[in-house]
Amino acid sequence: xxxxxxxxxxxVGMAVIKSLNKIPHSLHVIAGIRDFARDKQKLSDYxxxxxxxxxxxxxxxxxxxxxxxxxxxxxxxxxxxxxxYFKPLIKIANEVSIKHIIFLSVxxxxxxxxxxxxxxxxxxxxxxxxxxxxxxxxxxxxFMGSLHHDLVINKRIFLPAGNARFTIVDVGDVGEVxxxxxxxxxxxINKSYELTNNEKLTFEEMATQLSDGLGTKITYExxxxxxxxxxxxxxxxxxxxxxxxxxxHYLPRFQKEPRNTECIKEVIGREPITFNQFIKxxxxxxxx
Numbered sequence: 001x002x003x004x005x006x007x008x009x010x011x012v013g014m015a016v017i018k019s020l021n022k023i024p025h026s027l028h029v030i031a032g033i034r035d036f037a038r039d040k041q042k043l044s045d046y047x048x049x050x051x052x053x054x055x056x057x058x059x060x061x062x063x064x065x066x067x068x069x070x071x072x073x074x075x076x077x078x079x080x081x082x083x084x085y086f087k088p089l090i091k092i093a094n095e096v097s098i099k100h101i102i103f104l105s106v107x108x109x110x111x112x113x114x115x116x117x118x119x120x121x122x123x124x125x126x127x128x129x130x131x132x133x134x135x136x137x138x139x140x141x142x143f144m145g146s147l148h149h150d151l152v153i154n155k156r157i158f159l160p161a162g163n164a165r166f167t168i169v170d171v172g173d174v175g176e177v178x179x180x181x182x183x184x185x186x187x188x189i190n191k192s193y194e195l196t197n198n199e200k201l202t203f204e205e206m207a208t209q210l211s212d213g214l215g216t217k218i219t220y221e222x223x224x225x226x227x228x229x230x231x232x233x234x235x236x237x238x239x240x241x242x243x244x245x246x247x248x249h250y251l252p253r254f255q256k257e258p259r260n261t262e263c264i265k266e267v268i269g270r271e272p273i274t275f276n277q278f279i280k281x282x283x284x285x286x287x288x
Contacts, residue, residue, distance in 0.1 A: 002028040003070035003182060006053060009039045011141055012104055015175025016072055016182070021046050025183045032064050055085050061092045068096070070185070072178060073124075074104035075116055077244060082119040090127050100130050100185050102178060107135045107167060107194050107258050115247075132181050133192035136174050137167035137258065138248070140278040143210075144285050146245060149235070151210070151286065156219045157203050160228045161249040166203075167196040167258045170273040177267045193263040197272035200260060206275060213279035214287055225250065 007013040008031035020029055029046075032053025033039035040050055053064040055076055065071065071093055079085055093101065101124055105117045112118055124131050143151055150158045174195055181188045201209075207220040223231070225246065232242045252258075264272040279286065 001026070001070065002030060002068045003072060004030045004032050004051070004053070004064055004068045005048075005072045006032045006055075007074045007076060008032055009042050010074070010076075011139070011145070011171050012074060012174055012178075013072070014043070015171045016178045017043065017046050017048060017175075019172075019175040019179035020182065023179060023183060027070075027182065030064075030068065055079055055089075058088060061089050062096070065093055065096045065098065068098060070100045070102070070182060071098050072102045072104075072182065073120075075120060078240070080116055080240075082116045082123065086120050086123055090123050090129070094127050094129055098129055100132070100189065102132045102134065102181055102185075104174070104178075105133050105135045105192075107137045107196065108255075109133075109135055110192075130189045132185070132188045132190075134174065134178060134181075135192060135194045137169045137194070137196040139171055139174075140168055140273075140275060141171045144282060146241065148286075151218065152288065155216060156221055157207050157210075158221050158223065158228070158231070159203055159249045160223055160225055160246060161203050162222050162253045163202050163204070164249075164252040165200045165257050166252065167200055167260055168275060169195050169197055169264070170278050173197070173264050173268070173272045177264055180267050188267075193267065194259070194261045195263055195272075196258070196260045197264070197274060198260055199275055200257065201275060209276055210279060210286070213276060214283060216287070 005013055005016055008017060017031065029048040031043055031048050031050050033050055034054045051064045052060050054060050103120065103124055105121055109115065109117045109121060121133055147157060150156050177195060204220045207218045210218040229242060
């Protein structure tokens with residue numbers, strides 16, 4: 001059995017490959033990468049093969065999927081036009097007889113028709129290819145990504161999230177769930193899993209835990225939208241990233257709180273990582 005991991009060098013793609021590397025299986029794992037010289041180096045510790053795959057390059061779709069029976073799929077942040085890229089990709093997946101698509105979606109996707117993930121899920125379901133939808137909560141690793149600059153330089157969380165409560169999840173847990181499903185897919189066919197840990201936190205509460213765990217005072221500031229946009233523009237943050245951050249953090253203030261689930265424990269047999277454990281595990285990266 002051969003599986004293509006799309007987005008193999010991203011946080012989740014690497015977590016899936018890392019988790020697959022830890023468990024016994026007979027799968028032939030293929031990492032879809034854009035730049036062989038750079039990306040092969042990132043994944044050099046793992047027993048996998050590589051193929052050229054670029055969401056923006058239609059010519060890479062068929063060769064990458066050829067001979068594969070499974071596809072781990074996600075949406076790169078820069079792609080919002082799902083019709084343009086995902087419709088032909090899923091069509092080709094169907095034509096080459098992909099038997100299972102595991103798609104990294106997002107929690108609450110079924111109620112939010114405007115987000116790209118909703119449209120991608122529909123494309124997959126309409127294709128009749130057997131699927132598993134992974135719907136993770138807010139990634140803790142955002143503190144090592146888009147929120148890292150403010151955390152390290154300004155010792156603050158600066159987001160227009162107000163007092164909204166967020167369900168959260170560690171990317172490593174998502175990778176383990178995906179790997180478990182890939183290795184033993186039968187009982188997960190045509191199912192959807194909301195992936196959260198057991199916490200529901202405000203960013204004020206996250207700031208308190210970060211302060212305690214990192215040994216330095218981390219504050220939380222919730223600016224209005226104009227102030228947030230103005231400051232992030234001055235910092236030369238890309239416009240589309242600003243919009244994504246606003247969508248992820250501002251809109252939940254006006255929505256029903258998401259729920260916590262037991263899906264991670266049900267699939268991998270252990271409790272999910274807590275936010276405090278995430279801080280301990282990644283202390284060096286969170287302060288530098």
